[in-house]
Amino acid sequence: MDYGVIIVEDNIHMRNSLADYVEEADGFCLLGAYSSCEEMLLKLVEKKPRIVLMDIDLSGMDGIQGTSELKKISPKSDVIMITVFENSENVFSALKAGATGYLTKTIDGKELILAMRECVKGGAPMSMKIARLIISSFNRNPKNPLSDREIEILTELANGKSYRGVSDVLCISVDAVKYHIKSIYVKLSATSKQEALEIARREKYI
Numbered sequence: 001m002d003y004g005v006i007i008v009e010d011n012i013h014m015r016n017s018l019a020d021y022v023e024e025a026d027g028f029c030l031l032g033a034y035s036s037c038e039e040m041l042l043k044l045v046e047k048k049p050r051i052v053l054m055d056i057d058l059s060g061m062d063g064i065q066g067t068s069e070l071k072k073i074s075p076k077s078d079v080i081m082i083t084v085f086e087n088s089e090n091v092f093s094a095l096k097a098g099a100t101g102y103l104t105k106t107i108d109g110k111e112l113i114l115a116m117r118e119c120v121k122g123g124a125p126m127s128m129k130i131a132r133l134i135i136s137s138f139n140r141n142p143k144n145p146l147s148d149r150e151i152e153i154l155t156e157l158a159n160g161k162s163y164r165g166v167s168d169v170l171c172i173s174v175d176a177v178k179y180h181i182k183s184i185y186v187k188l189s190a191t192s193k194q195e196a197l198e199i200a201r202r203e204k205y206i
Contacts, residue, residue, distance in 0.1 A: 003120055004051075005050065005053065018082070041066070051078050101123075
């Protein structure tokens with residue numbers, strides 16, 4: 001018997017790509033692909049999916065709230081978040097809402113299929129970068145004054161990225177990177193990137 005899969009993704013190109021991956025996977029069948037959580041929830045009882053591939057950044061009800069509502073209706077359905085967001089706040093919020101796994105949209109079809117197979121076997125599939133993010137969050141100073149986004153930016157700078165490199169990795173503008181850097185300097189009482197990195201490392205903020 002094939003495991004039923006539902007997709008919730010408002011980007012039509014991404015939704016179609018995920019649908020193609022599922023339809024090509026042995027042991028799985030596509031039950032539906034929707035652009036909103038509201039639409040998916042109306043079909044949930046009828047479709048009875050084993051797995052739901054869920055985006056976070058959706059118009060209307062977001063994927064985290066959608067996951068919470070889904071689990072109330074269909075607690076045996078496993079939700080795998082597939083998103084561009086790679087910060088600990090979103091990861092922990094998604095897991096708290098009932099998500100089983102958390103993948104980034106950089107995955108390919110093979111990785112997605114492996115993740116779905118791991119999921120039905122009782123596993124909790126996560127992208128390597130997400131797993132490292134979770135582990136590092138446990139090692140950080142709990143009194144960290146930096147936001148998740150500021151931690152991400154400072155971590156990328158610590159890894160040798162330029163402002164443009166950070167912009168490309170995090171999918172934000174260079175101006176946004178500079179804005180967050182100014183905030184980091186204020187919070188850490190630093191006057192340079194090097195000083196900010198030294199303080200952050202010493203205090204285990206990154």
